[in-house]
Amino acid sequence: MDQLLRELTLEEKVSLLSGEDFWSVPAVERLGIGKLRVTDGPNGARGGGSLIGGVNSASFPVGIALGATWDVPLVTEIGAALADEVKSKGAHMLLAPTVNIHRSVTNGRNFECYSEDPILTAELAVGYINGLQGQGIGATIKHFVGNESEIERTTISSEVGERALREIYLFPFEHAVKKAGTWGVMSSYNRLNGTFTSEHNWLLATVLRDEWGYDGIVMSDWFGSHSTAPTVNSGLDLEMPGPPRDRGQKLIDAVKAGEVTQETLDKRVLAMLRLMDRVGSLDDHRPFVERADDRPEHRALIRRAGAAAAVLLKNHGILPLTGNGSVAVIGPNAKTAQIMGGGSAQLNAHYRISPWQGLVSALGETRLSYAPGCTNHRFEPLLRGALTVEYFANQTLSGEPVHVGTMEDAQAFWIGQVAEGKVDPLHFSARISGAFTPEVSGEHRVGIYSAGFTKVFVDGRLVADAWTHWTKGRTFFEEGCDEVVGTLDLTAGHAHEIVIEFATKDFATLGLAAFACGIGRPMGDAEISEAVAAARAAETAVIFIGRNGEWDTEGSDLDGILLPGRQNELVEAVAAANPRTVVVLQTGGPVEMPWVGNVAAILQAWYPGQEAGNAIADVLTGAAEPGGRLPQTFPVRWADNPAHSQDREVYPGLEGKVRYEEGIFVGYRHYDKLGMTPLYPFGFGLGYTDFSLSDLVIDDSAFESDGRLVVSLTATNTGARAGATVVQLYVSDDASGEPRPAKELKAFEKLHLQPGEQRSVTMLLDARAFAWYREKARHWLVEAGSFTIRVGQSSADLPLTGQVTRSTTLMLPV
Known part of the structure; x- marks a missing residue:
């Protein structure tokens, strides 16, 4: 490495300290140094595509589900399988695992993290990293440190005392460095006690390198670097993504001006070369290829892990389902496979097995009846079907389109190259057109949200306007607006013309353009009555409720932990009609359960990956044990949570600060301190044996x-x-x-x-x-x-x- 370092020019050294594009670090062809490629995780390897579409990938159980397994060997096995997935996408590093602590039950990204407890988090992280790196794929443990909420996360300062940092929040990272030897650490977006973590000398130099002896690299979260010399001098090796905003010529100038010494620059470059040697990218000159590698052994592992994560919270002798009795399958998550959360962890899964499909395979369709009961979506259901997209090299939809493409549904996440490179990805407009044919006549809701300006026209009429009075909201990593909804009557069987107009706008932190448009029909009393009738006619009613990746998502915290929509009302009505009612919850964390005493069984199934329905059916029928135990305390109500406070600076934050007032008393430590009995305690879970x-x-x-x-x-x-x-x-x-x-x-x-x-x-x-x-x-x-x-x-x-x-x-x- 030292000889290679000496052969690099200043310009070449600097080139290795920032991304070339969204997912790679440039090669140095003169010296035969290959390109380093990374890919998002942690519940799969998405590859080089955007958050929407792209090459198919295996979808594994999310972080909180792995936390619920309490099974280090299983998580190690999953880490090794994910190494196969990363290799299939032509990459060398996985941006995972996520080990931030469940400080608040409302954190939108809790689904991606393991636990409220540092020991459980740390041990599982070590297993995950050992599995990955044992196969030559680099881990990038994240987010270092203090990213326990998604509100103003790119600017907010997490005010945390050093004792709480050492005992709770830093502990998983320390374990990963000392026990697993992680090759990568990703800095968080937020500030820590006033200073951005990407340029926090105490954090990156004193603690990570001097005290823990870390010899891997520190990379920024995407667009999470905020300076040139301060980041390099403090210990940030790699700015991502590219092309660089804070490095490149700026860093060359900083070195020449003496703001960054040659010795410091060489330390950063040597760390990058060491990493590239470890992951094999130094000598990797193969053509870049991404494969949709749907492996039977990964299917089986995901199914097994999904059952191992399922936590049986209550069972009055009703589970496992035996005999040949009829089963009413009810709820908004019954025929929809909720397999993952939202944000950078999402990917284009090979397939999705819904609970209905899993139960059909296990019990046969003749024993089943179905009723949706109600909805639980945050946004109107995505408009799907063939759509035409016209791209304009301006922000006014004027002139002739410079490119015409197609979409399979009305959503886009444009970042990097757009329209085959024919438009500036930050300055363009687009017109998306297609048709929607409703199944039922009557009132429909049309929703649009976007990182950019958008309007939706139906049959030439403006129905939803997120352009004229666009206001920043909690979508698309806080770069988008909240959903704007309009209503109109549509006719069954008639193809209504849909036109969506889009134009980019200035971004706050993350340079992206995106939109999503949906059309849905409201459900009401009639659908709940239909569910009650189905439950009354069946021997057993199984209700599939919870949230989805629209709610449990990066970039947006929850407003509370009540189930969305009329789901609580649905459970109460069904349980009153059939005492043999089983509730299957799919959420990224706790929910309030006002009906807990009225149902016979409760199963927490999380987001268990692409085999969701099969894993859930395995547990319900007894083909597999409900192997999970809670990695997070389930409070009776949101107000019982340690982060809940009348002081907004404690949560969700105030004037740029979020103060960790509870210190070390996180999770079950808080409930013990107050003598408070939670709904279900940390580590709890029932099984089918004793x-x-x-x-x-x-x-x-x-x-x-x-x-x-x-x-x-x-x-x-x-x-x-x-x-x-x-x-x-x-x-x-x-x-x-x-x-x-x-x-x-x-x-x-x-x-x-x-x-x-x-x-x-x-x-x-x-x-x-x-x-x-x-x-x-x-x-x-x-x-x-x-x-x-x-x-x-x-x-x-x-x-x-x-x-x-x-x-x-x-x-x-x-």
């Missing part, structure tokens, strides 16, 4: 000398069928000199046991498991005194306890 834990033994022979413990116990499957459980170990500091949580998860193990099988479980704890971080002294401290070890199957079910004591304090370095 387990007992016994014979707790604590070996504390090394506890006084270096703070280590060995904890062992016996787990037994006491039920009649094979199943899974998670043994969870929590530590309590019985008399700390500073406020500490009542208990903290410090170790866990996922077990799969046959009926009657016993297994010994051994868990090792190091000194950090007992330490807290002293901000002023800048070290970790294990205090003298007693600690209680608690072991069980959820944070609220810890029957095995033991106590250990040390007589001296132990100070640990950062």
Whole structure:
């Protein structure tokens, strides 16, 4: 590497520190240095296409679903499979995993993150990274650090104390560096305590490199660099995407002016060369090819992982479904496969299996009836069908189009090359035309939202106008407006002409142009009555409700955790008609459940990837165990959450700041502190068999000398069928000199046991498991005194306890 570094010119060195385009770092052909390519994750490898369309890819369970598995070997296996996916897209790095903490239940990106707990998050991240990098594909753990909400995320300052940072928010990144040796770290968009993380010297130099010994690269989030010399000097190696905004000639000039030293520049370049060597791009000169590689083994893994993630929250003897009775399949998510969240994690899946399809395969269609009941969409259903697109090399739709193309549906995410390069991607206009033929006559709603100016005309009449009074909203990563909706009556069987006019506008942070247009028919009392009739006529009613990727999405937090639309009303009505009602929830986090006492069973299925319906049907029918346990506490109501406050600076933020007032008391730590009983506790989940834990033994022979413990116990499957459980170990500091949580998860193990099988479980704890971080002294401290070890199957079910004591304090370095 050193010899190659010496051969590079200043211009060539600078070229390696920023993207050439949206997904790649340029080659240096003179020296035979190949191009480095990256692709979005974390629940698949989308490849070089935009967020919409593109080459088909495998869609794996989302982050919170992987968090719910509590299964490090399984997540490692998924990481290795994702390495295959990245290779099929001609890339060398995956922009994953996402390890930000579930601080608030309303964060729009919680679905993409593992947990509210740093230990669970960290261990799963290590498995994911080991799986990826074991196959030669670089991981890019993100977002470093403090991106726990999506509101004003590109500018807001996350105000977080150092103790909370060290104990909660930095911990997964530290684990990834020290235990997995991650090759990539992505800085977050936000500021941390006033300074953008992409130029935060304490974060990138002091903590990451000096204290943790990191030797990989730090790349910016897309358009997340805000300066030239400050980012380079602080430790940001790579500005993405390209062409560069802050580097290129600006960096060349900064080096010549002495604002960036040659030594600092060489450190950044050497890190890039080291990465390119690790991932094999240094000598990769193959033609760029993207494949839609639909592998049977990946299909099987996704299906297995989806079942392993499903959390059975309630079961009054109704699941698994047995016998030959009829089943009413009800709800807005029944015939729609909700497989992933929205934003940069979305991709064009090979296929999508809906719960209806899964149940048809498992039970046969003759046993099933169907009623939608109500809707749960945030935006009107996407207009689909053949559409013609005329592109204009101006922003006024004037003159002759410079290019004519087609669309399969009325949505576009234009970034990079547009219209085969015949228009400036930030300064153009387009006219999209087609037809919509309704199935039912009557009132319809036409919705449009866009990062740009848009109007929708139906049969020549302006129906929805997001142009004249365009206002910034919460779509398209906060570059778009909120949906504008108009209503009109349409005639069944008649092809109504649809024309959408679009023009680009100045962007705030992210240089993109986008729109989506939908047409839908409102549902009302008649549809709920139809669902009630179906439920009453069937032996069992299964309601598929929740949210979708319009709600759980990057770039937009939720307003609360009530189910959208009339879904709660639907559940109440169906449960009143049939006591054998099962609720299947698909969300990226908790929801309030006012009907919890009225239904027989509740299954949380998350967004489990392209095999969603098959995985859900496997669990409902007993072909697979509901293997998941909650990675996030489910509160009774949104107001119980630790981030909920009357002080807007605490959440959602005020005047450019969001203050982490709760400090270390995140998730279950908060509920324990207040003595508050949640709806469902962290780590909770039922199965189709029972387990007992016994014979707790604590070996504390090394506890006084270096703070280590060995904890062992016996787990037994006491039920009649094979199943899974998670043994969870929590530590309590019985008399700390500073406020500490009542208990903290410090170790866990996922077990799969046959009926009657016993297994010994051994868990090792190091000194950090007992330490807290002293901000002023800048070290970790294990205090003298007693600690209680608690072991069980959820944070609220810890029957095995033991106590250990040390007589001296132990100070640990950062």
